[in-house]
Amino acid sequence: MSYKLQISNIHKIFNAGEPNEVYALKNISLNFKSGELVLLTGHNGSGKSTLLNIIDGRIKQTKGEIIIDGNNIDNLKVYQRAKYIYRIFQNTLNGVIQTASIRENMALASKRNTKFKLTSKLVKKSNNALFENIVKNYNRTLSENLDKKIFTLSPGERQAVILSLLEMQKDKEPQILLADEPTASLDPEMAKKSYDAIYNLSKKGWLCLVVTHDENLINGNKHNRIIKFNKGEIVENNKTQQNIYPTWNDLYKYSNVYDLPWVSKTIHPTLKKVIDKLPISNGKALDIGCGLGQVSRYLAKVGYETTGIDISEEAIKLCNQLNDTGKIINYQTANSITFTSDNKYDLIIDFLHIHDIERKDVQKYLKNIDQLLSDKGYFIVSTFSQDDESNKYNNIRESNYVEQKINYYSKEDILNFLTDYYVVVEESALIVGNKNESYKSYILIIKKII
Amino acid sequence: MDFITIIDNTLNQTLAYAFLALSVYISLRLIDFPDLSIEGTFPMGAAIAASIAKYFGVVELSIPAALIFGFIVGTITASLNVYLKIGKLLSGILVAIGLYSINFRIMGARANLYLTESENLFSPLRKADIKLSNFIFGNEAPTILYPVSNFILLLLFSIIVFLLYKFLNSEKGSLVRYGRSDNKFFFESIGINYKLYVILGLGIANALAALSGALVAFQSGTASTTMGFGIILVALVSLVIGEQIIKIFHKDLTDLWPIILSPVLGTFIYYIIIRLVRWINTLWQSYAGYPDPTDQIQFFNSDIRILSVIIMVVIYAVRKDKMTSLNLPERL
Secondary structure, eight states: OSEEEEEEEEEEEETSSSTTTEEEEEEEEEEEEETTEEEEESSSSSHHHHHHHHHHSSOOSSSEEEEETTTTTTTTOOHHHHTTTEOOOOOOTTSSSSSSSSHHHHHHHHHHTTTOOSBBBBOOOGGGGHHHHHHHHHHHHHOOOOOOTTGGHHHHHHHHHHHHHHHHTSSSSSSEEESSTTTTSSOOOHHHHHHHHHHHHHHHTTTEEOOOHHHHHHHOOOOOOOEEEETEEEEEEEEOOOTTTHHHHHHHHHGGGGGTTTTTOOHHHHHHHHHHHHHHHSSEEETOOOOOOOHHHHHHTTTTTEEEEOOOOOHHHHHHOOOOOOSSOOOEEOOOOOOOOOOOOEEEEESOGGSSSSSSHHHHHHHHHHHEEEEEEEEEEEEOOOOOHHHHHHHHHHHTOOSSSOOOOHHHHHHTOOOOEEEEEEEEEEEESSSOOEEEEEEEEEOOOO | HHHHHHHHHHHHHHHHHHHHHHHHHHIIIOOOOOTTTTTHHHHHHHHHHHHIIIHHHHHHHHGHHHHHHHHHHHHHHHHHTTOOOHHHHHHHHHHHHHHHHHHHHHHOOOSEEEEEEGGTTTHHHHHHHHHHHHHHHSSSSSSSHHHHHHHHHHHHHHHHHHHHHHHHHHHHHHHHHHHHHGGGHHHHHOOOOOHHHHHHHHHHHHHHHHHHHHHHHHTTEETTTTTTTTHHHHHHHEEEEEEEEOOHHOOOTTTTTTGGGHHHHHHHHHHHHHHHHHHHHHHHHHHHHHHHTOOSOOTTTHHOOOHHHHHHHHHHHOOOOOOOTGGGGGGO
């Protein structure tokens, strides 16, 4: 797998050989992927800011390599690294030109990494609407006053400008954002806006490295991991698990859903065949992890009284929009582990959902299925078999979409957890994916023995 | 009549020195580089223009040559600062003092160079001036007037200010306009090497200083190695006077328009003040019955320097808003 940024064996010694020699970084090696939001924490002087400065070229490392997109960038100067890196500073005075107006600052920032021409004016009328819209997101009154000079603004307003400059970079090719204490010395509202802006950028595929002491960020759940520094060494490099569920919502909200390899507009042909073969064709059906509702729609068409549940509100919104069957489908935002209903369902379908449930929860989940399924009901479950192919799938999903491991469950696992009353009626192979990537999976029809 | 003479003569002087104040405006206000090297660039412009006119006989090339060599000197001063990390003031001092020796060589190992009529670029203008004055005021014009020279110089100045204004508003030019070392973080984050723009900016500033020197040389018909001494103060005082006057109408000194006019306006007021002081001195002399030239109670030419210092101090003392370091144009 390719990393966006690789830091290998970085050493930094300040004032080598002199009485005030400081060993700032000791053999730091880190790998980062696109779309990661990483917090760097640690005491003052622990080396985190030094690392940031080494990445963007302001400080030269004593030993070691910085690699971006597979290229060694050690020979590039700070301004040349702007091709890959955008940086925001703790001191809001540093990221802007104070004697220039907001409009001029934005015009300059919008020309980042492009050619500055002698023949065209910096301030163009054609940009006015665009600039106003961007600034409006952060400060409404400021957006009507873009000709104000930066030195006349308050620190909060200045941060609004800095975030606007950041937003102008958003639509360019995803790159690396280095943020040095972006929320320090800001009021809570502006701090939240700043962090949200960084978070949204990471959702667009940017790698965001944020140096922070802010407890609110560290205790929050938006980051992918926290790297803790102490005396120039990494003492903690954690991938947090907290953010599994929020990311689903954001995934549906911020990405083009049909680009996701597991999403299709219509029901998977193999699943369709399986449903068609069932001895029942009406009754109550439950679609767990309905996603965009393609399975639910098919069930409704066949004649089931269908309920679709998904953890993501955004997905449910999309489901309701996409319902073109003319029948009422009961879509709900719910967690499949805790979902309860007065009804017993004659058909429960878990199509490529169970692997998102962690091993510690899967028993609870299957107990819940047991509760929901009527005595004569069928449970159709489909997930990945654990082989090399699906590992590849795991990697791709992890790096590009959601920071979440796939949990592999074998046929035996599922049956064990479902108690002895269940048997597999039929098992068939399933290939999922799109034109470019496809992965092996299996599909089970499970039924109670009465 | 007297009034017209004063305005006309002051304007003539102003239009040569205004380029120098414009140079200081660019170096000090825009790129925040207190460039002392113009103490050497100004006489160098004069030396180059005079030498080319005298030794090579191509009067027409004298002005472009002064501009080009002025530009080169500016790039050297800026390079000393941005590449060798020599302080801004020291970079300027080093170049200014170094140029003192070089100017001596440029002028063919002479400290002074006098231009004959055929070697002076302004001779045709002077002839036209006299013709026009005589045409207007009869065959014997009472004083020296410069109607044609002033018109041509004003045209030249307007064109240069216009081009400069257009340039500084363009995409590339705005990089010069804001290419200060305290904006280096911003410049680096948008992928621009700010050093190049400090160098370019200081090059332009010094080209204008050399141009000013060349114009003064042709106006006075002489170039000398010492003509630059203390000239930075003249430019600085002029600039500050102009800024303070324009500030009455336009509060924000960081705007390009109309502040770009403050050098010429300030220079004009400065020379009016000098003229006024000289006039008072004449009155005093006639009242005191033309005292001994060594008598201390009178205005010597050398007193212009202390007069400039006093003006400068007074302006800084009486201005209403004590500026913060944030307000860059007020920083010296």
